[in-house]
Amino acid sequence: MSDVLNRTEEIVKKAKSLGADEVLAKTTFGRYRQVRFSGNQVDITVAWNDYVTDVALAWKKRLVATQIHDFHDVDAGIKKLLELAKVSKENPLFGGFAKGKFKYAASKADKKLEELENPTDYVFEAVEAARKEAGAEIDSGGILFTKFEDVCLASSEGPIGVDKRSAIELSIRAFTQREASGHGVECSSTLKDFKPERAGAKAGEIAKLAKNPKAGDEGVYDVIFDPLIFGSSLAVWGMMISAFNVLVQMSVFVDKLGKKVAPEIVTMRDNPSVYSLSSRVFDDEGVPARENVFIDHGLLKCYLHNTSTAKMFKTETTGNAGLVAPNAWNIELDAGDVSKDELFEDVKKGLYLTNTWYTRFQNYAKGDFSTIPRDGIFLIEKGKIKQSLKDLRVSDNALSMLGNIAGISEERQHVHWWGEAEPPSLSPYVLIKDVHLTKSK
Amino acid sequence: MSVLKGWKKMEEDIVDYTLKYAESKQIEYAEVRAQSQVQDRLMLRNGILEAYVSAVDSGFCVRILADGGIGFASTNKWTREEAKDIVDLAFKYAKAAGRKDKIVFAKERGVETKWTVDQKRKAENVSPEEKITEFVEVNKSLASCGVKIAATIFQCSIDLISKYFVSSEGSRISSFVPKIGAFLFLTVAEQGKTEQAGEQFGYSGGWEAFKEWNITDKMIHDAKILKDVITKGKAVKPGNMDLICGPEVAGIAAHESCGHPMEADRILGREMSQAGRSFIYKSGPYWLGTRIGSDAVTIVDDPSLAHSYGYYAYDDEGLKARRRFLYKNGIINEFLHNRESAAKLGAKSNASSRSINYDREAIVRMANTFVLPGNMTEEELVEDVKSGVYMKSFTEWNIDDKRFNQRYVGREAYIIENGELTHPVARPVIETTTLKFWSAVDAVSKKVEFEAATCGKGDPAQGVPVYTGGPCIRLREVYVK
Numbered sequence: 001m002s003d004v005l006n007r008t009e010e011i012v013k014k015a016k017s018l019g020a021d022e023v024l025a026k027t028t029f030g031r032y033r034q035v036r037f038s039g040n041q042v043d044i045t046v047a048w049n050d051y052v053t054d055v056a057l058a059w060k061k062r063l064v065a066t067q068i069h070d071f072h073d074v075d076a077g078i079k080k081l082l083e084l085a086k087v088s089k090e091n092p093l094f095g096g097f098a099k100g101k102f103k104y105a106a107s108k109a110d111k112k113l114e115e116l117e118n119p120t121d122y123v124f125e126a127v128e129a130a131r132k133e134a135g136a137e138i139d140s141g142g143i144l145f146t147k148f149e150d151v152c153l154a155s156s157e158g159p160i161g162v163d164k165r166s167a168i169e170l171s172i173r174a175f176t177q178r179e180a181s182g183h184g185v186e187c188s189s190t191l192k193d194f195k196p197e198r199a200g201a202k203a204g205e206i207a208k209l210a211k212n213p214k215a216g217d218e219g220v221y222d223v224i225f226d227p228l229i230f231g232s233s234l235a236v237w238g239m240m241i242s243a244f245n246v247l248v249q250m251s252v253f254v255d256k257l258g259k260k261v262a263p264e265i266v267t268m269r270d271n272p273s274v275y276s277l278s279s280r281v282f283d284d285e286g287v288p289a290r291e292n293v294f295i296d297h298g299l300l301k302c303y304l305h306n307t308s309t310a311k312m313f314k315t316e317t318t319g320n321a322g323l324v325a326p327n328a329w330n331i332e333l334d335a336g337d338v339s340k341d342e343l344f345e346d347v348k349k350g351l352y353l354t355n356t357w358y359t360r361f362q363n364y365a366k367g368d369f370s371t372i373p374r375d376g377i378f379l380i381e382k383g384k385i386k387q388s389l390k391d392l393r394v395s396d397n398a399l400s401m402l403g404n405i406a407g408i409s410e411e412r413q414h415v416h417w418w419g420e421a422e423p424p425s426l427s428p429y430v431l432i433k434d435v436h437l438t439k440s441k
Numbered sequence: 442m443s444v445l446k447g448w449k450k451m452e453e454d455i456v457d458y459t460l461k462y463a464e465s466k467q468i469e470y471a472e473v474r475a476q477s478q479v480q481d482r483l484m485l486r487n488g489i490l491e492a493y494v495s496a497v498d499s500g501f502c503v504r505i506l507a508d509g510g511i512g513f514a515s516t517n518k519w520t521r522e523e524a525k526d527i528v529d530l531a532f533k534y535a536k537a538a539g540r541k542d543k544i545v546f547a548k549e550r551g552v553e554t555k556w557t558v559d560q561k562r563k564a565e566n567v568s569p570e571e572k573i574t575e576f577v578e579v580n581k582s583l584a585s586c587g588v589k590i591a592a593t594i595f596q597c598s599i600d601l602i603s604k605y606f607v608s609s610e611g612s613r614i615s616s617f618v619p620k621i622g623a624f625l626f627l628t629v630a631e632q633g634k635t636e637q638a639g640e641q642f643g644y645s646g647g648w649e650a651f652k653e654w655n656i657t658d659k660m661i662h663d664a665k666i667l668k669d670v671i672t673k674g675k676a677v678k679p680g681n682m683d684l685i686c687g688p689e690v691a692g693i694a695a696h697e698s699c700g701h702p703m704e705a706d707r708i709l710g711r712e713m714s715q716a717g718r719s720f721i722y723k724s725g726p727y728w729l730g731t732r733i734g735s736d737a738v739t740i741v742d743d744p745s746l747a748h749s750y751g752y753y754a755y756d757d758e759g760l761k762a763r764r765r766f767l768y769k770n771g772i773i774n775e776f777l778h779n780r781e782s783a784a785k786l787g788a789k790s791n792a793s794s795r796s797i798n799y800d801r802e803a804i805v806r807m808a809n810t811f812v813l814p815g816n817m818t819e820e821e822l823v824e825d826v827k828s829g830v831y832m833k834s835f836t837e838w839n840i841d842d843k844r845f846n847q848r849y850v851g852r853e854a855y856i857i858e859n860g861e862l863t864h865p866v867a868r869p870v871i872e873t874t875t876l877k878f879w880s881a882v883d884a885v886s887k888k889v890e891f892e893a894a895t896c897g898k899g900d901p902a903q904g905v906p907v908y909t910g911g912p913c914i915r916l917r918e919v920y921v922k
């Protein structure tokens with residue numbers, strides 16, 4: 001690591017010596033492994049080794065960036081980048097990179113995830129757990145993914161640090177019938193907390209309940225969202241809380257600072273904590289990554305910032321810098337004070353949705369959108385699951401749904417799935433009132 | 442041996458060495474695919490350049506079929522040691538699959554060829570200043586078009602992509618494709634309300650694309666349309682009526698409810714936990730030869746359209762590209778295949794295997810999917826509608842993961858009364874099934890307009906450039922709300 005850090009620092013020094021005003025360099029050596037499976041069998045196992053240094057530099061408020069893969073060619077790459085800066089356009093709103101020396105928490109990355117010996121074993125554990133729940137005839141598919149990254153960051157403005165980032169996740173979808181399926185995920189930053197059988201059992205349990213679905217009816221329902229589908233909602237609000245998206249009107253939170261956007265039971269935060277797939281000790285400017293409460297008991301408290309957007313909003317960076325724009329790392333909704341079972345008991349007639357995909361907006365600023373539930377969709381009557389349903393679509397508004405949260409479970413799960421629940425989150429079961437469901441005609 | 446465009450001799454040697462090393466093992470098949478991508482990215486927020494990114498990404502992968510399992514490994518470190526490491530990993534992974542049903546690839550002969558896409562004006566010779574200025578000017582024109590623009594975000598991407606593919610069957614294919622893309626998103630605010638529109642542009646070729654796109658005119662048109670929607674748009678009275686879909690709407694419908702469900706890997710379940718499955722499956726109600734639309738509906742996927750965003754001459758398994766007739770006169774006709782899916786379904790691959798980079802497995806993908814044109818003019822389509830809606834473009838859209846229940850919400854749309862467009866309509870919605878949508882088509886226009894898009898699939902996600910678009914289509918008696 002020290003050798004890589006030295007080379008990263010050298011890039012910063014080189015760029016400074018050539019005339020750059022401010023320079024950031026981040027070297028990542030990533031080892032990524034994935035097993036993909038379907039039909040209960042492994043389709044392909046994949047390994048990616050990726051060596052890259054991301055460099056961003058500013059010259060007279062002109063911001064340019066590049067990626068260096070070949071350390072033998074650094075000088076030429078930096079010279080070219082600086083030339084690009086000199087012919088680029090000034091960004092008067094560029095507020096500089098973060099300044100100062102910071103102390104970082106020690107990384108808790110799990111070395112065991114650097115190279116798993118038998119990754120397919122975890123897949124079969126999940127498949128067997130699904131079978132145990134739903135029967136030997138299930139058809140299941142999914143992915144197992146592991147990540148181990150060595151990260152070195154150096155900045156001309158002071159920050160310098162090293163980090164290790166590890167993650168393991170499993171996603172499994174199990175079918176008991178052609179139109180009866182369940183989906184489970186298991187996500188962790190360490191191997192010891194990773195229990196693939198939990199994901200398999202969840203997928204199998206839902207797939208079993210989902211048998212013989214009937215076409216659902218359009219209408220307005222009280223809906224219980226499973227942690228997985230609610231993770232997709234958290235991802236939407238997490239995207240919209242970035243100050244960058246507020247600036248370009250891709251957010252329902254424009255002009256809402258200090259205002260009530262949710263009921264008092266809702267406290268939402270971004271937290272790249274050690275358990276998370278997104279765990280990290282610093283952001284891409286070298287600012288210590290930290291917990292930021294952005295909705296506090298229903299009030300919108302802040303947006304997520306890098307140094308530049310923070311200056312525009314006359315505030316401090318929140319440690320959410322990406323290379324260009326700020327983004328959320330890991331969204332958490334604070335746990336409620338009722339159990340999952342109590343939450344169900346509150347629903348006289350409603351729906352239980354377990355997963356969704358294809359969320360698309362008519363207008364991000366207004367929040368009108370639709371998304372298509374998949375896997376188990378259930379009719380609830382008097383707190384009990386009465387019937388498996390299919391072919392329904394949530395057609396509603398992101399701000400209204402946030403405002404209509406009526407119950408949050410004590411139980412929470414760390415979820416992440418494909419691009420649909422990204423970034424990852426710590427997500428409970430949530431009851432939302434008056435959700436609009438539509439269907440094909 | 443001459444050095445291929447985009448490659449150093451050393452890199453070519455490492456690719457060849459990697460294949461040779463893979464062939465020294467007990468394999469059924471091996472391929473090595475190298476990709477070098479010279480990238481320029483610029484992003485403007487509200488007319489101000491946010492950042493300019495310029496980089497080169499270059500690396501190679503090996504895919505090995507051994508003992509009926511597949512292993513894949515990639516690296517961007519160009520050394521023989523690294524090459525050996527990734528071959529060893531891919532081989533180990535292939536053997537460890539332990540499949541009961543052994544994977545085989547449909548048989549193909551090796552090909553030796555080179556192919557390129559020409560540029561009238563080489564993108565690499567266009568200065569960064571010129572590229573930036575073009576987009577700054579678009580923003581200036583928008584700002585003075587008489588519509589209140591609350592925010593804009595513009596992105597431009599230029600990728601000069603060199604590939605070198607070798608396989609244990611003797612293939613040796615090199616290619617060079619420049620891809621130019623742009624995405625522009627605007628928010629209009631009038632009377633305290635907002636409306637938004639995004640436009641994507643894409644081209645395989647040089648910077649000549651920028652002039653051909655007419656970005657400024659298109660964005661000003663969008664801005665004025667959004668203003669009209671806010672200030673003049675009426676709600677549609679829900680009910681059964683005729684619907685004319687413009688090229689953008691017909692194109693997204695062809696992509697979502699024909700192209701995707703016809704991907705054989707979906708049909709076989711290989712994408713089940715991510716992009717999903719298909720309403721088409723063996724022993725199900727829909728299969729090859731089943732009717733899914735009217736006689737007027739023929740939908741093709743065609744990677745061979747010159748300079749299209751989805752253009753390629755050979756796919757990423759080294760097979761020559763050709764037009765595929767997916768729905769033919771309303772009948773399910775031909776799936777999109779790679780070699781793995783083709784072998785499973787007893788077919789030949791039709792060269793639908795694509796990957797976005799050296800570090801991604803090539804999977805079954807569309808290229809340019811569209812309804813084949815008919816023989817009517819757009820005016821003739823409208824003339825014959827007594828009461829209906831003309832949905833020229835869309836905002837929100839989606840479709841379920843079996844590709845049967847879809848929804849399109851109009852952006853630019855008009856009420857049709859007695860064969861004439863009478864006034865703008867705000868956000869009309871069609872939410873219907875694939876069968877009902879394509880069965881309702883009774884006429885297709887002869888004029889075709891393509892739209893660029895980025896098609897998402899795969900895990901990790903692989904957004905590939907495609908064309909949608911096509912002609913206008915007329916649907917009779919569908920429910921619009």
